[in-house]
Amino acid sequence: MSESEIREPIQKRSIETKEKIIEAGFDLICNDGYYKTNTSKIAKKAGVSTGIIYQYFKDKKDILLSGLDKYADDIFYPMLNISNVKFDKENFIDIIKNMINKYISNHKLSKTAHEEITAMAHSDKDVAYFFYKREMDMTFKIASALTESGFSITNINEKVHIVIGLIDNLCHEIVYHKHNELDYDVMTNIVMAEIVTILTKKD
Amino acid sequence: MSESEIREPIQKRSIETKEKIIEAGFDLICNDGYYKTNTSKIAKKAGVSTGIIYQYFKDKKDILLSGLDKYADDIFYPMLNISNVKFDKENFIDIIKNMINKYISNHKLSKTAHEEITAMAHSDKDVAYFFYKREMDMTFKIASALTESGFSITNINEKVHIVIGLIDNLCHEIVYHKHNELDYDVMTNIVMAEIVTILTKKD
Amino acid sequence: MSESEIREPIQKRSIETKEKIIEAGFDLICNDGYYKTNTSKIAKKAGVSTGIIYQYFKDKKDILLSGLDKYADDIFYPMLNISNVKFDKENFIDIIKNMINKYISNHKLSKTAHEEITAMAHSDKDVAYFFYKREMDMTFKIASALTESGFSITNINEKVHIVIGLIDNLCHEIVYHKHNELDYDVMTNIVMAEIVTILTKKD
Amino acid sequence: MSESEIREPIQKRSIETKEKIIEAGFDLICNDGYYKTNTSKIAKKAGVSTGIIYQYFKDKKDILLSGLDKYADDIFYPMLNISNVKFDKENFIDIIKNMINKYISNHKLSKTAHEEITAMAHSDKDVAYFFYKREMDMTFKIASALTESGFSITNINEKVHIVIGLIDNLCHEIVYHKHNELDYDVMTNIVMAEIVTILTKKD
DNA sequence: TATGAATGAGTCTTCATTCAT
DNA sequence: AATGAATGAAGACTCATTCAT
Numbered sequence: 076m077s078e079s080e081i082r083e084p085i086q087k088r089s090i091e092t093k094e095k096i097i098e099a100g101f102d103l104i105c106n107d108g109y110y111k112t113n114t115s116k117i118a119k120k121a122g123v124s125t126g127i128i129y130q131y132f133k134d135k136k137d138i139l140l141s142g143l144d145k146y147a148d149d150i151f152y153p154m155l156n157i158s159n160v161k162f163d164k165e166n167f168i169d170i171i172k173n174m175i176n177k178y179i180s181n182h183k184l185s186k187t188a189h190e191e192i193t194a195m196a197h198s199d200k201d202v203a204y205f206f207y208k209r210e211m212d213m214t215f216k217i218a219s220a221l222t223e224s225g226f227s228i229t230n231i232n233e234k235v236h237i238v239i240g241l242i243d244n245l246c247h248e249i250v251y252h253k254h255n256e257l258d259y260d261v262m263t264n265i266v267m268a269e270i271v272t273i274l275t276k277k278d
Numbered sequence: 279m280s281e282s283e284i285r286e287p288i289q290k291r292s293i294e295t296k297e298k299i300i301e302a303g304f305d306l307i308c309n310d311g312y313y314k315t316n317t318s319k320i321a322k323k324a325g326v327s328t329g330i331i332y333q334y335f336k337d338k339k340d341i342l343l344s345g346l347d348k349y350a351d352d353i354f355y356p357m358l359n360i361s362n363v364k365f366d367k368e369n370f371i372d373i374i375k376n377m378i379n380k381y382i383s384n385h386k387l388s389k390t391a392h393e394e395i396t397a398m399a400h401s402d403k404d405v406a407y408f409f410y411k412r413e414m415d416m417t418f419k420i421a422s423a424l425t426e427s428g429f430s431i432t433n434i435n436e437k438v439h440i441v442i443g444l445i446d447n448l449c450h451e452i453v454y455h456k457h458n459e460l461d462y463d464v465m466t467n468i469v470m471a472e473i474v475t476i477l478t479k480k481d
Numbered sequence: 482m483s484e485s486e487i488r489e490p491i492q493k494r495s496i497e498t499k500e501k502i503i504e505a506g507f508d509l510i511c512n513d514g515y516y517k518t519n520t521s522k523i524a525k526k527a528g529v530s531t532g533i534i535y536q537y538f539k540d541k542k543d544i545l546l547s548g549l550d551k552y553a554d555d556i557f558y559p560m561l562n563i564s565n566v567k568f569d570k571e572n573f574i575d576i577i578k579n580m581i582n583k584y585i586s587n588h589k590l591s592k593t594a595h596e597e598i599t600a601m602a603h604s605d606k607d608v609a610y611f612f613y614k615r616e617m618d619m620t621f622k623i624a625s626a627l628t629e630s631g632f633s634i635t636n637i638n639e640k641v642h643i644v645i646g647l648i649d650n651l652c653h654e655i656v657y658h659k660h661n662e663l664d665y666d667v668m669t670n671i672v673m674a675e676i677v678t679i680l681t682k683k684d
Numbered sequence: 685m686s687e688s689e690i691r692e693p694i695q696k697r698s699i700e701t702k703e704k705i706i707e708a709g710f711d712l713i714c715n716d717g718y719y720k721t722n723t724s725k726i727a728k729k730a731g732v733s734t735g736i737i738y739q740y741f742k743d744k745k746d747i748l749l750s751g752l753d754k755y756a757d758d759i760f761y762p763m764l765n766i767s768n769v770k771f772d773k774e775n776f777i778d779i780i781k782n783m784i785n786k787y788i789s790n791h792k793l794s795k796t797a798h799e800e801i802t803a804m805a806h807s808d809k810d811v812a813y814f815f816y817k818r819e820m821d822m823t824f825k826i827a828s829a830l831t832e833s834g835f836s837i838t839n840i841n842e843k844v845h846i847v848i849g850l851i852d853n854l855c856h857e858i859v860y861h862k863h864n865e866l867d868y869d870v871m872t873n874i875v876m877a878e879i880v881t882i883l884t885k886k887d
Numbered sequence: 888t889a890t891g892a893a894t895g896a897g898t899c900t901t902c903a904t905t906c907a908t
Numbered sequence: 909a910a911t912g913a914a915t916g917a918a919g920a921c922t923c924a925t926t927c928a929t
Contacts, residue, residue, distance in 0.1 A: 082912085088908090089913060108401050110313055114899060124915045129900060190400045198311050198397035203454075211457050233465040236457075237472070240447035241440070248439070251406075254414050262436040265476065269440070272475055273468065285888090292888080316923055322486070327890040329926080338924065488891085494929090495892055514807050516719055520920060530894045535921060600807035603799045604717050609860075617863050639871040642857070643850070643878070650849035657812075660820050660845075668842040671882065675846070678881055679874065691909090698909075722902055733911040735905080744903065 081137075082130045093131045095121040100135075101142025105188035109139060109195055136201060143192070143205050150188055151206075152213050153181045154242075162224035171270055175242055175263065182250040190251070214239065221274070228274055238270050284340075285333050296334045298324040303338075304345025308353075308391030312342060312398055339404060346395070346408050353391055354409075355416050356384045365427035374473055378445055378466065385453040393454070417442065424477070431477055441473050487543075488536045499537045501527040506541075507548025511594030515545060515601055542607060549598070549611050556594055557612075558619050559587045560648075568630035577676055581648055581669065588656040596657065620645065627680070634680055644676050690746075691739050702740045704730040709744075710751025714759075714797030718748060718804055745810060752801070752814050759797055760815075761822050762790045763851075771833035780879055784851055784872065791859040799860065823848065830883070837883055847879050 082089070099121035103112040114135055118125040132138050154174040162170055182189055195202040217239070218231045228234060245266045249259050287293045302324035306315040317338055321328040335341050357377040365373055385392055398405040420442070421434045431437060448469045452462050488495070505527035509518040520541055524531040538544050560580040568576055588595055601608040623645070624637045634640060651672045655665050693699045708730035712721040723744055727734040741747050763783040771779055791798055804811040826848070827840045837843060854875045858868050 092913075113897080115897095125899090126901075126916065127914055130913080135899070190406075194397040194399075194401035196397075197393045197400065207455055207457070210455070211459060215459075230461070230464050230468065233460055233468055236451070236460060237444070237447070237465065237468060240451075241444065244440070244443035244447065248443075252410055252413070254410070254439075256414060256418075257436055257439060258433070261433050262440065265433065265436055265440060269472060269476060273472060289888090295889090317925080318923075321891090328924090329891065330889055332925065333888075498892075519918080521918095524895095531920090532895065532922075533893055536892080541920070596806045596812075600803040600805075602803075603806065604803035613861055613863070616861070617865060621865075636867070636870050636874065639866055639874055642863075642866060643853070643871065643874060646853035646857075647846070647850065650846070650853065654845070654849075658816055658819070660816070662820060662824075663842055663845060664839070667839050668846065671839065671842055671846060675878060675882060679878060695909090701909090723904080724902075727912090734903090735912065736910055738904065739909075 081133055089131075092121075092123055092127060096123065096128055096131060097138060097141045097145055100138035101146055104139050104142065105185060105191055108191045109135075109199075136199070139195065140201060140205065143202065147192075147205070147209065150181065150185050150192070152209065153177050154217075162221050162226065164225070168267065168271065171267060175246065175267075178242060178246045179249055182246050186250065189247075210236070210239075226274065229277075234273050238273055241266050241269060284336055287334065292334075295324075295326055295330065299326060299331055299334060300341060300344045300348055303341035304349055307342055307345065308388060308394055311390075311394045312339075339402070342398065343404060343408065346405065350395075350408070350412065353384065353388055354395070355412065356380050357420075365424050365429060367428070371470065371474065374470060378448065378470070381445060381449045382452055385449050389453065392450075413439070413442075429477065432480075437476050441476055444469050444472060487539055495537075498527075498529055498533060502529060502534055502537060503544060503547045503551055506544035507552060510545055510548065511591060511597055514597045515541075515605075542605070545601065546607060546611065549608070553598075553611070553615065556587065556591050556598070558615065559583050560623075568627050568632060570631070574673065574677065577673060581652065581673075584648060584652045585655055588652050592656060595653075616642070616645075632680065635683075640679050644679055647672050647675060690742055693740065698740075701730075701732060701736065705732060705737055705740060706747060706750045706754055709747035710755055713748055713751065714794060714800055717796075717800045718745075718808075745808070748804065749810060749814065752811065756801075756814070756818065759790065759794055760801075761818065762786050763826075771830050771835060773834070777876065777880065780876060784854065784876070787851060787855045788858055791855050795859065798856075819845070819848070835883065838886075843882050847882055850875050850878060 096117065100112070100117040103116055103120060112135075114128055115125055117135075117138065118128060128138070132141065154177055192202070196206045197203070214232055214236045218228075218235045221228060221231065221235070245262060248254070248257070248262070285292070287296050299320065303315070303320040306319055306323060317331055318328055320341065321331060331341070335344065357380055395405070399409045400406070417435055417439045421431075421438045424431060424434065424438070448465060451457070451460070451465070502523065506518070506523040509522055509526060518541075520534055521531055523541075523544065524534055534544070538547065560583055598608070602612045603609070620638055620642045624634075624641045627634060627637065627641070651669060654660070654663070654668070691698070693702050705726065709721070709726040712725055712729060723737055724734055726747065727737055737747070741750070763786055801811070805815045806812070823841055823845045827837075827844045830837060830840065830844070854871060857863070857866070857871070
């Protein structure tokens, strides 16, 4: 029906406007949730009119998706930057530990963001697809890093994927759940040991 | 003063009405998602009037919470029933395997339900709290079962919690993601082995 | 998507509400035009809330269509009532004359209504279809009336249809255009004579 | 004071720009309807910026009106060209037949255009006025042509006007309605005969 | 107890028009 | 003379909740 073309900004001013909308919109969605964020709030926060939003974005969700493109790596995959550091047998444990810490501190930074976005990833197919791809990307990247660092691991993708899940769960548990009955230092050590086992054991 | 009290049904008919609302509401929410389910649909499906809903429930979310109370165990923790089966060293692997299969088939049965509810668990604090408690319950139950079956495991709660997470991730991956690049049989075997390692290794 | 069922009113109150909305909506559309009439004006004029509109009507156009169902005969086909009067060779001219007068006076009564609705009939496919059917209905009715009154006319439907068009044009011209250069009495006489010729001439 | 004057283009380029806007705008309005055509689509189709539109046109409707000035004769009064051909008693029927055919084929060429513009003529007073004048123009032109061709007809304007209406109705019926119950060949013949009667009968 | 009619604030989105460049 | 970014009021429609019966 409405073939109102989405404009790809050319002028500097409009590029800035688009960025402002993404930033404001993503920020609100991360803090308040997708359903509690409305376009007028986004416009207000971005300091623009509501109308302009629909010149740069197909709809509200498009803002979220753009925000993910722009910020998801920082929020969800901060370890990818660390992984530039070469893995090697000696600093292996430390690097993993580092990744976990980085991951946790990052979760803490944007506590609600993780939750709100994760919620969307479970209920919205576009967001789900976004993460579906990212997860594989990350898996491959880490697998490559390991291989390049001299590790020779069978079924490496499967194993890395499992490891990422382990870390994810651990961090989530630590940041959000705070089950008093669990000892997180112990848990972290178990997970760390597990990771080592998975990645080094011959099968 | 004139706070409209939520009625706790006493008569049989009232109880049935309340149950019908819970069932209809939870079913719709599981299938379509919380935000796409409205109270009029729920009333229609339950065969009651919209007005009556607010005599048994505080608000729409209250229906979801009630539904969780009633159905969550079946949907999210089907292995708890299996766990009545005693663990022992010999059938240990089989039982785990069974749990995983049960878990997967259950996920498949109510594919969207898991996703929609998980989404809520990440964005709504009440639902989050519900699962926060359930997770610990399940952890303790399984830990007890293991202990009663003669296993002697240090830091058992932490380990079981990690194991549950492993299984959860695996099932989710298998049911929803279907990353073509991953071999799920291999992945399942790795996870299985991992579980055994975690639960049996002396630390 | 939105399966918000349209309610068929049961209670007396709701039937009245629905009628009020149709009346208010159709009246506004007839006076101001479809595009200048908005749902909140309709609600206000009907003395109801905007929300209730969408329990009885699919959308704004549904109100128009309902209005047509209810009022179109009075506005567009007032001659149909007259046509109950039997045609016969003697009072034939008088009856036609009567029809034309009735038609004209009716046009004058609801001057803008005719125009706005005619506009819609030319731009909206649903409204077009509504009149598509009505036109044939009217043609058949008049044709039957003629036949029953003893007229024996070949190709009667075609002829009646043409006659209706002639009357329509004449009335429209008289009511709306008022071309000063034309003598409407003369014109009426010509049209009348023409009608007689068409309906009585053997071909 | 600071009324933004509408510019009358003098330079060749400006004139071309204005023409492009008229063409694009009128084309879109004819195809999609006035309300479904927005200025940004017009600008895009014309290959100009939205801003420039308001330097040549007072508002959106001004474009439509300009389009009518430029194209209406071709679309709505194609027979006027034919009427250059002299009427005479011998080829009279053929010329009328020709006019009808030309009219019909023209309607078919721009099916939606006729409908959309007719709709506007019934709902917008400016467009209505445009056609109000054109109708008389055409009536006079054809009347003159007939007179010049040696016909001597009383009340010629009234008669020609009625004839035009007959043709209009016929064509509209044939092109848009397609009532299966009507035989259009028969109908055309009746109308043709009628026209001859009207224009030749002494009264 | 129960009904279902009614509310009205709130949502996303559109678009003619203006304005800074 | 021209651009295209920006405006913001207005529109159709939704829905959790309340209320009259």
